[in-house]
Amino acid sequence: MPGPHPGALFFVPMTLRTGVASDYYDFLNQLEAALCCEGHAWGLLYAGVGNGGLTGVDGGSGGYRGGAGSIAEAFTLTALDAQRFQVVGALAGDLGGATVGQPFEHERLRFRINAGSTAFTAGDRFTLNTSPPWTLVRRWGVRNPNFRTGNFTNLSALFDNAMDTWGTRAVADLPAIAGIEMIGSAAVRAITIGIGDSGARGAAAFQLQRSDDGATWSTVQAWSGVRWPSARARQTFLVTANSPAARFWRVVFSATNGAAPLDCNDLSFHTDVNADFELEDRAQWIVKAPGLVGRQSIFIGAELFEEPARAAYNLNWYGFRSHNPLLSLRTQVNNSGLRHLPLRSGPFAYWLAINGQRVVIVARIGTVYVSAYLGFATAYEPPSIHEYPLIIGGCGSAENGTPDATDANFRGFFDPGRYALTANYPDNVWRPHCNRYASGANDYGDTDTAGKVYPSAMSTGGDRAYLRDNLDGSSPLFPLILGSSSPRHPWGEFDGCAWTTGFSTASESRIEHDGATWLAFQNAFRISPDNYFALKMD
Numbered sequence: 001m002p003g004p005h006p007g008a009l010f011f012v013p014m015t016l017r018t019g020v021a022s023d024y025y026d027f028l029n030q031l032e033a034a035l036c037c038e039g040h041a042w043g044l045l046y047a048g049v050g051n052g053g054l055t056g057v058d059g060g061s062g063g064y065r066g067g068a069g070s071i072a073e074a075f076t077l078t079a080l081d082a083q084r085f086q087v088v089g090a091l092a093g094d095l096g097g098a099t100v101g102q103p104f105e106h107e108r109l110r111f112r113i114n115a116g117s118t119a120f121t122a123g124d125r126f127t128l129n130t131s132p133p134w135t136l137v138r139r140w141g142v143r144n145p146n147f148r149t150g151n152f153t154n155l156s157a158l159f160d161n162a163m164d165t166w167g168t169r170a171v172a173d174l175p176a177i178a179g180i181e182m183i184g185s186a187a188v189r190a191i192t193i194g195i196g197d198s199g200a201r202g203a204a205a206f207q208l209q210r211s212d213d214g215a216t217w218s219t220v221q222a223w224s225g226v227r228w229p230s231a232r233a234r235q236t237f238l239v240t241a242n243s244p245a246a247r248f249w250r251v252v253f254s255a256t257n258g259a260a261p262l263d264c265n266d267l268s269f270h271t272d273v274n275a276d277f278e279l280e281d282r283a284q285w286i287v288k289a290p291g292l293v294g295r296q297s298i299f300i301g302a303e304l305f306e307e308p309a310r311a312a313y314n315l316n317w318y319g320f321r322s323h324n325p326l327l328s329l330r331t332q333v334n335n336s337g338l339r340h341l342p343l344r345s346g347p348f349a350y351w352l353a354i355n356g357q358r359v360v361i362v363a364r365i366g367t368v369y370v371s372a373y374l375g376f377a378t379a380y381e382p383p384s385i386h387e388y389p390l391i392i393g394g395c396g397s398a399e400n401g402t403p404d405a406t407d408a409n410f411r412g413f414f415d416p417g418r419y420a421l422t423a424n425y426p427d428n429v430w431r432p433h434c435n436r437y438a439s440g441a442n443d444y445g446d447t448d449t450a451g452k453v454y455p456s457a458m459s460t461g462g463d464r465a466y467l468r469d470n471l472d473g474s475s476p477l478f479p480l481i482l483g484s485s486s487p488r489h490p491w492g493e494f495d496g497c498a499w500t501t502g503f504s505t506a507s508e509s510r511i512e513h514d515g516a517t518w519l520a521f522q523n524a525f526r527i528s529p530d531n532y533f534a535l536k537m538d
Contacts, residue, residue: 015040016062016537017352024313024343025143025183027350027363028285028304034352035134035287035359039070041109042131042292042355044538048079048124051116055538057103059112061517062353062537066130069107072294072356077113079124085113131356132290137299137323139184140271141283144306148280150178150250158267159280163232166196166265171256178267179250181214183283183304187245188220190273192236194266199228200259208239211248227257234266236273249279277328284329289375292356297322298390300359300374301329303338305399308345312400315341317374319392319424336422336430339394341372342403351519353496353535358391360496360535362521365403369507369521370395371412371533373421377482379492386426389492391482393421395524405524408438412523414480414497414533415456418446423482423491431484450486455499456533464530468503475500475511477518477534496536502529510537 017034021027041064044054054077056063074090077098087095089108098104100120103112109130113120142148148159152167158178169176188208195202205224209217220243226235249269256262269279277284286301299321305314320335330338344365353360358375372394379389393413395401397420401410409417419432433451436443445457455478458464470476477498482491500511500520507527511518517538523531 015042015065015354016056016060017354018060018350020347020349022347023345024315025304027343027348028302028315030350031352031359031361032136032139032285032287034354036136037133038068039066039108039130039133040355041066041111041128043127043129045127046125048120049118050079050082050120050124051118052100052114052120053116053538054126054128055112055114057105057110057112059114064111064128065109066133067105067107067110068133070109070130071132072130072290072292073108074127074129075109077126079120079122081122082115082119085120085126129292131292132294134290135288136286137288138284138286138301138325138329140182140186140279141281141304142180142182143283143304147181148178149181150176152176152178152264158264161266163194163265166194166263168261168263169253171260171262174254174262176253176262176264177250178264179209179248180269180280182247182249182279183285185245185247186271186279187243188239188249188269188271188279190236190238190270191251192234192266192268192270193251193264194234195228195232196263196265197231198259198263199231199233200257201261201263202226202228202233202257203253203255203262203264204257205255206251206253209250209252210243210246211250212246214248217250224255232265236270238273272326275326275328276331281328286323286329288323289358290356291376294356296357298357298375299323299332300392301332303329303399305340307400310400310402311344311404312402313343313345314399314401315343316399317341317372317392317394319374319390321388321390321424321428334428334430336390336392336424338397338399339372339392339420339422340396340399340401341370341394342396342401342405343370344403351535353537355495358495362535364507368403368525369412370403370524371414371521373413373494373497377423377492377495380490381426381492386492388424388428390424391421391494396420408436408443410524411436412521412533414453414494414499415523415531416453418449421453423451425484425489425491433482433484450484452483452485454481454483456480468501468529469505473504474513475503475505475520475534477511477513480533498534498536500532500534502527502532505532507532
């Protein structure tokens with residue numbers, strides 16, 4: 001859709017979800033369910049006499065949602081009297097009546113209308129739109145080495161891609177087993193096996209097996225009479241059986257070529273022999289957003305990163321314009337590069353603001369608030385000029401960042417450090433945006449990066465510190481504007497996000513502005529008044 005003029009406070013209302021995750025992996029599962037299991041409502045407008053509101057079925061602001069059967073569709077909710085509304089979809093037709101104060105639940109739309117101090121009258125009208133659920137494109141790989149299992153001595157050597165290390169198993173103790181547990185199901189179309197220093201100690205017979213639960217296994221294909229032409233050789237074996245996808249895969253080795261022990265220096269599982277990644281690699285997750293009108297393909301993905309010694313449990317985000325199934329997440333053509341969201345292995349609260357073109361994430365890790373903006377924003381130019389206004393913003397660009405960091409580069413996407421945020425420009429070039437950077441223990445304004453986010457980019461020692469609460473005590477809301485000085489280009493604004501002051505405002509405080517509710521959040525660990533932004537709930 002065409003963007004507003006620079007400076008306009010233009011936002012697309014969205015579905016808001018809140019919850020508590022038991023750890024970062026549970027959060028990914030909850031995020032996937034929120035994005036992909038139901039459609040999303042947006043564009044809520046109201047005209048009428050009554051001053052009630054439309055909320056989620058639980059009464060929460062912004063919680064109205066699509067359903068599992070949502071498509072790109074406009075809905076009109078017209079009051080018949082003070083207690084009843086007629087619900088009509090542009091494509092679905094008449095969906096029946098909604099009663100004030102009661103949940104309305106349909107596969108196309110879910111909401112509740114709440115009464116206000118002034119009763120609704122006949123003809124009062126809500127309008128809103130829905131977009132389809134997002135699509136899960138890929139959910140493959142393993143979380144960490146603990147999900148590569150087996151009974152080999154030196155098991156890790158089977159998965160380290162090194163030619164000079166191998167795992168062993170005494171012939172008397174065969175069968176030897178090695179396998180993987182992935183974060184999602186995939187079909188294995190080939191396996192690669194390597195041997196150690198002797199072909200006689202290489203595997204002569206083995207089976208590929210699959211399992212849905214890791215307990216009950218079935219054989220997909222078996223090989224026997226396998227010979228090895230040289231030491232440290234590797235061979236790829238195609239799977240001709242058409243077996244369904246599974247989360248658990250393993251190879252069971254039952255014989256060597258006559259010598260002992262069994263040596264194996266490589267085991268790889270392939271979903272396609274031409275792919276540049278293997279299924280035992282680090283887990284990767286990709287989704288496709290449909291856009292507000294359901295006709296776009298907006299690709300966003302995350303790699304899972306775990307390093308317990310550093311307490312690093314991250315979702316490392318990427319964005320790209322087209323998806324190639326033969327390329328790993330980080331090698332997709334013209335991708336954004338990595339932007340990390342550091343989470344934790346324990347429980348934390350989160351907020352998700354979702355529509356058909358983007359998701360905004362905020363998570364509370366102890367007293368620190370981490371955030372990410374993933375998807376389209378509101379470009380100032382029309383789609384004919386700026387076709388793919390995608391932003392990938394997190395808290396930094398290091399894959400092993402942690403939420404206890406205190407340097408200047410660890411910031412929210414709305415006031416990025418080096419290099420937490422990148423935006424795709426009309427020339428299809430990704431350009432970083434950076435307001436501040438760290439030099440030792442010091443925090444400086446970044447003068448080397450052309451991309452900035454305003455008004456956050458105003459110096460913390462200057463004008464930004466003077467932006468405070470309004471004369472009536474309310475909190476101001478300013479558009480968060482992206483732009484570049486080289487090339488000189490006003491990019492546009494974040495959708496559903498605004499800069500606000502922390503004067504008289506704490507994280508998770510509500511701000512009422514022009515009939516809508518916003519939530520305020522701080523910039524990572526910072527609580528000075530000039531380090532806040534607001535997320536629109538409704």
